[in-house]
Amino acid sequence: MAIQYLHTMVRVRDIEQSKRFYCDLLGLEEVRRKDLTAAKATLVFLAPPGGGPGSEIELTYNWDSEEVYETGRSWGHLAYRVDNIYETCQRLMDGGVTINRPPRDGRMAFVKSPDGVSVELLQAGDALPPQEPWASMENTGTW
Numbered sequence: 001m002a003i004q005y006l007h008t009m010v011r012v013r014d015i016e017q018s019k020r021f022y023c024d025l026l027g028l029e030e031v032r033r034k035d036l037t038a039a040k041a042t043l044v045f046l047a048p049p050g051g052g053p054g055s056e057i058e059l060t061y062n063w064d065s066e067e068v069y070e071t072g073r074s075w076g077h078l079a080y081r082v083d084n085i086y087e088t089c090q091r092l093m094d095g096g097v098t099i100n101r102p103p104r105d106g107r108m109a110f111v112k113s114p115d116g117v118s119v120e121l122l123q124a125g126d127a128l129p130p131q132e133p134w135a136s137m138e139n140t141g142t143w
Contacts, residue, residue, distance in 0.1 A: 007045065007056035008078065010117050011069045015044060015061040017114045022046050022059070025095040026080070026119070027088075031056065040064065048080065069115060077110070077118035077143070085109055085123040086134060102137035106130050110143035118143045 012018040022028045028046040035042050040063040047056045057078065082088040085103045092111055093099055100118075101110035106128035109121045120143075 005054040007054075007058045009058040009060055010078075010113070010115065012059045012061050012113075012115050013069070014114065015042060015059060018059050018061075019044065019046075020095075021097065021113050022057070025092050025097060027082075028057070071116055071118075077120045079120040079122060081122050081124045083124055084128070085121055086128060086131065088121055089134065098140050099137065100141050100143040101139050102134045103128075104130065104135050104137065106134075112141075112143065 019030065023030060023046065027048070029049055030044055031047050031051075032045045033042065042061045042063070044059040044061070045056050046059065085106065085108075089099050089103055089109050089111075097111050099109060099111055101108070103109040103121070103123070107123045111119050111121070113119060
């Protein structure tokens with residue numbers, strides 16, 4: 001029997017706000033979208049540039065829903081490798097995103113999406129040399 005990982009689904013309250021975070025600030029690209037009239041939902045699939053199966057996340061927006069989506073302890077985080085963790089964190093911070101766990105070590109950081117999904121950022125290759133303001137920045141909130 002063959003098995004292939006396809007994607008991770010994340011429910012969102014505001015699809016445009018979520019796309020701003022994941023696409024404009026983080027750098028993912030929308031690869032397809034489905035409006036499901038009978039289910040009253042829109043599915044937006046995002047992937048890193050050049051990504052393929054197993055690299056996608058599915059943003060699910062349920063029309064007219066007032067449900068509050070809570071994250072349980074069994075859920076951890078999404079993780080992405082980035083070319084330059086300092087530049088990525090600066091772009092996110094400039095876009096209004098809180099850096100919950102700054103990249104003090106030049107290797108790892110955590111942020112949260114508008115819906116509270118924890119996102120880990122990992123430096124591609126070796127860790128970058130520590131630099132300010134990151135080296136002395138305190139943790140903020142949870143991740």
